[in-house]
Amino acid sequence: MCGIAGQVGRDPRTIQRRYAAYCAMQQTLARRGPDQRGMYICGAAALIHARLAVVDLENGLQPMQLDWQGETYVLVYNGELYNTPELRAALAARGHSFNGHSDTEVLLHAFAEWGANCVPRCNGIFAFAVWQQNAGALFLARDRCGVKPLFYTQAEDSLIFGSELKTLLAHPAVPSRVDANGLAEVLLLGPGRTPGCGVFQNVRELLPGQYAVYETQTARLTLHTYWRLEDHDHPDDFAATARRVRDLVTDAIERQLVSDVPVATFLSGGLDSSLISAIADAHFTAQGNQLQTFSVGYRDNKKYFHATKFQPGADAPYIRKMNDFLHARHHWVTLDTPELVPA
Template sequence: MCGITGMVHLEQDLRQQELLLRKMQRTLQRRGPDQEGIFLSPQCAMAHTRLAVIDVEKGRQPMEVTAGGETYTIVYNGELYNTAELRTQLEQEGTVFQTHCDTEVLLQSYVHWGPRCVEQCNGIFAFAVWEHGARRLFLARDRIGVKPLFYAEIPNGFVFGSEIKALLQHPDVPHEIDKTGIAELLLMGPGRTAGGGVFRTIREVKPAHCGYYMQGQLHLHPYWELHAAEHTENFADTAAHVRELVTDAVRRQMISDVPIGTFLSGGLDSSLLSSLANQVMQEQGRELHTFSVDYQDNDRYFQKSHFQPTSDPTYIRAMERYLGCRHHWTVLDTPALAEALYAAVDARDLPGMVDVDSSLLLFCREIRQEVTVALSGECADELFGGYPWYRDADIRRINGFPWAQSTAYRTQFLLPEIAAEIDAQAYVQ
């Protein structure tokens, strides 16, 4: 995980704004603790904080290349899972590489294919490329929107960053919310409407969108869309197809020059990923590190719920025996969880999922002592129907997103004058 931020201005000389750029950069240090760099030019300034995974020494950013009379500078947060294929294709067409990192492959892809490079990318990414001669900034975000990219249009300029807090360092980005921002926080949270940034002037590049900021105008467009289609495969073909896709995804995400591990909660998703990752590591003669979290006195106080009918440790231990990996336990206590709520909200920028966020923050701090990269089963429940409401007949009959079943309750927290301006149910729908 890395952090990117920057600004374009049509009237100021941004070479004089290094202190402001450094302030914006400092807000992203959690995302990139290993290296940092800045780029300053008259009309564009960009900064990067790096978590080094591939080609640690030569993959520093911002990265710059010159080709065809134009100079291009990139800041990039993400991973390309088809780096090898893209590199081979570009080399066959004459590109000469100086590093082994995916940053250079992405930058050379942009030089070669222009905006259409994103159509070639298999990965998760948010990046910006400044074209020095053309004086235009290209922005892009991955298909599903795994990597964040926020922006704000300011008088005679433009500001962007991986997190909202980076934008709020800029004096021309007001720290204000309106009724839409209130609705996002109280009615939609911890989710958000695609493209929204909660604060009044802040927006987010939508998933699968890209485009240019040039001559004071921002033009973004979708480069990919998800389409629903009838499923025509039989069960055997479906199972084989899913196995192929998941196995390929895990193998591609195991490419790393730094230590790698997996989350292991004992559920189907993390158990499957850990098993596949273990196969990859065994083929390479390496040992997989797996990581689990538990809570002090959980065996005494656990109470089953509709959301979590059973406790995790029994299943974790079964997988630990099956895999034979090097397993690590993190045990968290309530006072530490409560204290970490503040840091968790600060890291997320917005109110989130309370103790789920603080647990994840503390857990990841412990994991970082052993590995730099960890695969997890996050979002597998959405893909594979893991949450209870997918099997709850009452919830399935209700129109709307299954998470959003508490709108009436949440509306009670709105001030009457605000509630009068927001049709809460219609907003959520």
Template sequence: MCGITGWVSWNKDLTRYPAILENMTETLAPRGPDASGKWLTANCAFGHRRLSVIDPAGGAQPMVRRREDDTYVIVYNGELYNAPELRRELESSGYSFRTTCDTEVLLLSYMEWGESCVDRLNGIFAFAVWDDNRRRVFLARDRLGVKPLFYALRDGELLFGSEPKAILAHPGFPAEVDAEGLAEVFALGPARTPGHGIYRGLKELLPGHCLTFTPEGASTRAYWRLEALPHRDDEEDTAEHIRWLLRDTLERQLVSDVPVCALLSGGLDSSALSALAADYYARTGQGTIDTYSIDYVGNDKHFRASVYQPNPDRPWVDRMREHLNTRHHFVEFDTPELVDSLRSVVLARDTPGMADVDGSLLLFCREIKKNATVAISGEAADEVFGGYPWFHRKEALEANTFPWAISTEARFGLLSPELAKAIRPEEYVADRYRQAIGEVPHLDGEDPAARRMREMSYLNITRFMPTLLDRKDRMSMACGLEVRVPYCDHRLVQYVWNVPWSIKSKNGREKGILRHALRGVLPDDVIDRKKSPFPKTHNPAYAQAVKRWVLDILDDSRSPLRPLVNAGQLRKLAADDLDSFQIPFFGQLMTGPQTFAFLAQVDTWLREYKVRLVL
């Protein structure tokens, strides 16, 4: 895993601006703490920060290969899980390799197959290839958008980077946000519109898309989308195929030249991956795998069950670590460091995020990085297999909006009248929902119930899942930790996407077919455990700390947040019991403390990035 950036211009001599490329590249140092590289010619400047995972000695970037008079240069962030197969195919076509890294496999794949190379890739990736002879740059992003890639087009120039900060480091790209950008922040929150970069003029290359930039201009195309196809397998064959896909995917993703661990919450998704990994380690003589879990000081006393978080993780973590005999690490955080992390999260994301859910993940990754460089995570299983409560609730299924955005009036009431008038949050969410529903592919003759469940799955995979993948990438890479997400294997996602809901929800359970597929892999009580999301703090000290923070902001006449919020409503909320303020948002109940933490993040973002609002 790495950080990539670049600048392509048809009207400037970029060799005159090495300092700009250096600044853009160094913003990504946390993503790649092991090495830095630059490549600079008149029209193209590439920068790279490296996190060494495969072939630490031979995989330096930017990587350059020449064939006759042609020069090809690549910067790449990601992992190819089918690199061995591609390598053998390329060798049979006459190519020779100088390294054992997948970067060289990817570059030679482009040289052999051109832009269609993306159709052959199994992995998580964002990359750019400069084709010197044809005077073009080709950018591509993996099918599910696990790895980020932002870009901006201006006056015959292309800027790109793994994170917005790399592009913001260019003097020609100021940190400006217009009404649409603010609507993304306040109306949609982290579940932003795919392709939207928040900052004015900034875009994110969509998952499964590629971009070509030449002197004639830029063009983008989709090379992969979810397809609606008839599902021919019966229930048992479906479970067997899912089990095979999971095992094959995980074993590909355990390949590494540096230490690998697994995240273990004691839930179905992470327990399954930990069990399969432990089995693979035992079969291949690699010993015992390390596992990690997270908790908070005081949660043993303050935990309160809810429909979104029915029970604490700790007893289930104990159950699984003993069952698998892993080398387990309990990581626990206290309120002061969690509050402090809210600022670090903004700098990692370049935008406001998911409050303490982000902050705790950042701290968690920082601890894991002390002993490992790669982690396996159960992210995305709920979106793929239908695990969230809203898949099973009549009011969510019948709502004409995103299921995680129901009952947002209370949140919108915290905006200032001026901001609400500028961004029209209800209209904005409705427009984005119509856009999403309009994209859904269907089968001819689908009955209304099947059609709606297909829509719900599509919304979760294309709108909510990117939120969590973005969070996982940004928090982990801010610590130089690579996190792999087996449930995002495109073969698995495409297959399960077409599984009928009657099979997917076997026995009337969320993720029913996954539970069935894991019989014999996990203990029955773990298989039957009710879904519980990433844990949050229940310590009242956290609520008091973020409340004081926001009240101090409201008392600061220089605060850039003040004109954007309804100060009276916020003060009233602060005077009440913060936990009484609960709305379904961000995949769980967004409580008063999380709302205050989010607003504190907005204030931090506007100050730290010196954001200029263009309304």
């Protein structure tokens, strides 16, 4: 994962004097993006990025800038696009050329070509921001299921955004003040939250399937829904449904195996991780490679484990069964309490 943040406003002087705040915001994203850091500060915009490098390590640096048909676009992006080759081909047919093979560059060109209409074309998990320098507008978008987080608030006659709440709170214009609604979220719903709620006063979360446009000259923020879950009649029989589900799950997993760095899976012995590992293992084996799998356990787990309705049995026996089935190289990681509790 990566981390994004930034501030855009009407008065460039507000942005220029906040460099220390932007460094503090970037530091909160260090664990999300340990490989590379970047910052764009120009005029009325500051965009911040912390990168976990997965695809095109050299050419995928962010913030990424593109000059296209009289406009300058600057992108910060957290996520993965699973239909990058299809989008790249469509864009190339429209005259776009690329310096590398990152999905970041494809997404930037897609926005330059299609604007907000690029978002429904994207198959993936993402939260991203695009600054349009000449128009003085910021575009924000979040994936359909809300896998990637994105919070924002309006302060200092500007919009401030970030991947995490603590990123916003690192900005001196965003107080860590909880109102009655935020307190109710923490006490009554925690650890969950009402979608869209940012817990802290005046902080909101961009909803899954939404995009937003912030115009700096008017300080106007408009929200748009580009996707929502809908129900339809299901005409298929059981056999056809099973084939369709298998095809969709296999395609979704295999699309996520594209990487320029080693790929591994977590294996807990549960249904989800076992299914993902099995499909990844078959994919790797067909290419003559070996999948790496990892399981995390705790010292003296056998001694202290108590069965519950939520977890009636330990994970280890099911992990071993999957190990026997897979062709993967498995790694057991055992943690002790002092490693989990800061000194």
